[in-house]
């Protein structure tokens with residue numbers, strides 16, 4: 001058959017979402033376990049009543065609310081169809097064919113995809129032995145073709161977060177003509193105190209990405225935002241898919257900001273559960289990275305696929321990543337207990353290569 005699409009698309013893997021099954025416990029996609037608060041659900045319903053009208057393409061009301069809550073000028077904020085949409089737009093505003101995008105690997109699966117789709121060249125830099133970003137190696141990977149660097153902290157899927165000093169040293173060493181995107185999708189779970197927006201205030205090449213999908217519980221609604229110098233925000237608007245942040249998404253996000261304290265309160269429960277799960281796994285003999293996100297990472301390497309399948313067979317869907325490891329989202333206590341029951345079983349310990357007494 002005659003080819004009608006770009007030949008290079010063959011080398012781009014399709015995005016693989018976490019598995020889902022109505023009967024299983026789903027700890028595979030880093031979602032919030034709780035549905036929207038009543039006020040948020042009402043805002044969604046109200047917005048649905050005017051679904052015949054196009055949304056405000058500038059998200060003006062949402063951006064004003066974000067501006068107040070973050071203490072950032074409205075000119076420094078852009079919204080996107082999830083922060084994945086903003087990742088794609090960042091490649092579009094920085095890269096032409098053959099320009100290079102650096103990111104740690106393993107990290108968020110969208111980075112290689114949005115890079116290749118834009119015709120840019122991915123430059124993945126292996127994580128350290130501790131499963132964190134190797135910032136020195138990332139600096140060493142910069143060439144005169146580098147246009148964009150993604151830094152995911154806390155890192156999906158390993159959970160590791162960068163310290164303020166190492167991050168500042170890195171940002172100060174990156175040439176000013178290269179954009180650095182600090183992807184803080186899990187910011188609300190990070191208890192290290194590092195805040196990318198503070199670091200971006202004085203650095204015009206630094207963009208912070210955040211999302212309503214995780215701690216705010218709107219993964220199904222699709223809305224995220226970027227905070228950056230107005231020059232970057234203006235460029236993002238040029239490549240933005242018109243109307244891609246729906247009126248329902250804008251209304252839901254505004255309602256979440258109003259209920260911010262109540263929603264952020266939920267993260268304390270998740271953080272306590274995360275530490276409980278990690279401690280239990282360590283006690284069972286697992287190697288578990290230090291995590292600042294709403295998930296834990298087990299670097300099981302070539303045992304990952306079999307381990308993920310066995311967990312699914314035991315009724316708990318987790319996320320295996322090729323020959324790197326498995327990521328387990330922190331859910332409600334009973335869900336985490338179900339995973340721990342599997343993880344500490346003789347069969348699972350054997351699959352993980354942990355000697356049993």
Ligand SMILES: *Cc1c(COP(=O)(O)O)cnc(C)c1O
Pocket residue numbers: 030081082083084085108152156183185210211212213214219222223224
């Ligand atoms: C979940 C996630 C996002 C957010 O995606 P949305 O498009 O906002 O749902 C962005 N970056 C990372 C690293 C993530 O894990």
